[in-house]
Amino acid sequence: MFGRPLLRFVRKDTHINFMRGRYMGLIVSAVLSIASLVLFFHPGLTLGLDFRGGIVVEAQTPGPADFAKIRAALAEHGVQHASFQSFGAANDVLIRLDAGSEQDTQAIVDKVRHTVAEALPGTTILRADAVGASVSAELFRNGMLALALSLAMILGYIWFRFEWEFALSAVITLVLDLTKTVGFLVLTGFEFDLVMVAAILTILGYSTNDKVVVYDRVRENLRKYRTMPLIDLINLSINETLNRTLGTSSTVFLASLPLALWGGATLSGFAWTMLFGIVVGTSSSIFIAAPLLLFMGEGRLKRGAKSGKTATSST
């Protein structure tokens, strides 16, 4: 059964002239990235508990959550400025407080937990988190460090395996991908926390992977066709790898989709961001990374016989 493939994305003799859209692609990408940067500064990212510090308590009340009653009970115990939000079902409530001093933050979370449980008997506390200001600053620093180091290491790796034109155009593309993801986070209001950093790093990994496959083919064709103009050569390489590009992005997309739909509050933001990143990362391989390589590599990229720098395992 199903011995032969039933479906295929594009026919084997496909020759789409992607490079004709090279200026369009770069302009659209630049506009989107600039818009994202604007969004990043205003209104800015919604920082999650990891990075902002403070208190989050999730509770399930026996009836529909009565915010006014909880607010009054908390005020009675000296806890003010709490914000309330419902999530999921009507009887779920999410209570947030900003970070005060370290000791206060830890003492208040206990107070909130007890007060809510007392005010509305039968309440289950689903989750109670308190992150002190110094810890959140540290987590943020580590998150950013992980992002920056990953980019640097990816740059280094591609440089080592290919030539600098490849490495630089890949990293510029990744930075553009990254800014768009930030814009997506601002627009959707998903909280930016450690799990989101994980999502972004995964997107970076995936996106690089996608570019490496196209670049790999460009390198191979550079050796094979010594006189073909670079623009045609890149076009050919994209077309040759198109089935693979679409295939892999589909499987990663399919794998992430259930998480977005059923992953629950913790993971759905993560998964939607992943889905966005897959679309952005796949399209940027074709419309951004390839044109950049064309602009940077025209007349420069080595042709013909293997050079010492371009390693390969072909035997």
Next chain:
Amino acid sequence: MYYSRLKLASVLGVCLLGLLLCLPNGMRKPLPSIPWRQIHLGLDLRGGSYLLMQVDLQSLTHDRLQTLSENTRDALLDAHLGYQNITVDAAKATISFMPRMASETDADIAALNALPRAVPNEFSVSRREDGSIALVLAPESIRVRAREAVTQSIEIVRRRIDGTGAVDPEITRQGDDRIVVELPGISDPDRIKALLGTTAKMSFHLVDANPLHATYPPQGVSLLQMADPAEGGALPVFDHVDVDGSDLTNAGAVIDQQSGKWAVSFSFDSIGTHAFAAVTQTNVGKRFAIVLDNKIIEAPVIMSPITGGNGQITGGFDAQKATDLALMLRAGALPAPLSVIEQRSIGPSLGADSIRAGMISLGVGFVMVVVFMVLFYGRFGWYADLALLANLVLMVAILSLFEATLTLPGMAGMLLTLGMAVDANILINERIREEIARGRTPLAAMQTGFEKATSTIIDSNATALLAHVMLFVFGTGPVRGFALTITIGIVTTLFTTLLLSRMLMARWYARTRPTSLPV
């Protein structure tokens, strides 16, 4: 393309071993003697509490400076050198004083430099511009002290938590001055926080009976508050420790025979018994203060010498307080106060929901990828799916072998690995298609396909590996779980695609010798 029997057997052997290693998950250990390694569920899936605690460096520094300042006084007295205004500044890690005469400065510095150091280069002594002499603790020595304090604290924290009957607590060091406490199943960590937030340093001091000293305590006497404000105001207590709480051998919560109230009874070891007997023999009729963390629990009058080495504290406790104090006295005092700087607790119902959500996503995602591969790649898609199943099995096996902790983001990592894993098969299959289109024979097409795809597969996986190793190094908690599963996933992916699925394809070719390939 040729696979020897040995190679075939070893690849299948690894897969079988993987299957075997997966078995312990979800099963009870049948015999105590066989090794039984399971994946641990993270707190986010199991419910429980995570506490990140920090050792109070300031207090550690202060304690050390206090001792050093006493040593300084003794050393200066021994050398017949005078001093004025000896002050301890914990924030600057400094002791400073004015010499009696400027001409004695060098002698003072020499005397201080001769003080015993706990670690080499623990402190430096210098003359300051205003003529005073300063002893400054080196930052490195404070770090060493913090590391030692964390090591000691971990032991004491473990004893205290074990005393509460908590199941499987995990206590680990983080950095120089932090301790992570993970408490599965405890979603209300209040009691543990209170237990760990108390240093429980107990000592016995004589009370200064001079009524004047209650307002103006001289050097060597401190005014200490009562733990229970209802018991009265502060009492002047001699700083000298007559008996130390570390000389206790046992403590327990009891009901006091006379008052019927909760009390803590304790017994001393031989040193403590001796010291206690000596003090009580010579000071009958005087008040003796029991001090816990710089507060007086009670200060009874010594009625008669106590030589048996047993005693009792009645400090207006309820059952819980008496039990916890006894527990802390048994476990020993913390070298410095610990404060909670991050706390996360998850109720059991949320954890169960997360497991369900993760399992459903994993199942649905797996099936969708499997179906995709069959629709797009036919027979070779089936082989890729077999390899995918083996990949999942091997991932679970390695996680079990490491007794790794599975978190919700970790499950997401597994799912993403499944999505990315078939990339290698897609690369190979597409390559074979191209080679066929170029008019190659099936055998040549498969051979070239494998060869040319391999370098691409290694390149693309290496970059993903780099990103996730960074995440593992800099991430914390559940995010580390994500990075770990993806990192393991990349390794298993390379194995299952470069060896297993390739072998399945090669074996199929060798068996059937087809004239055309199903691509």
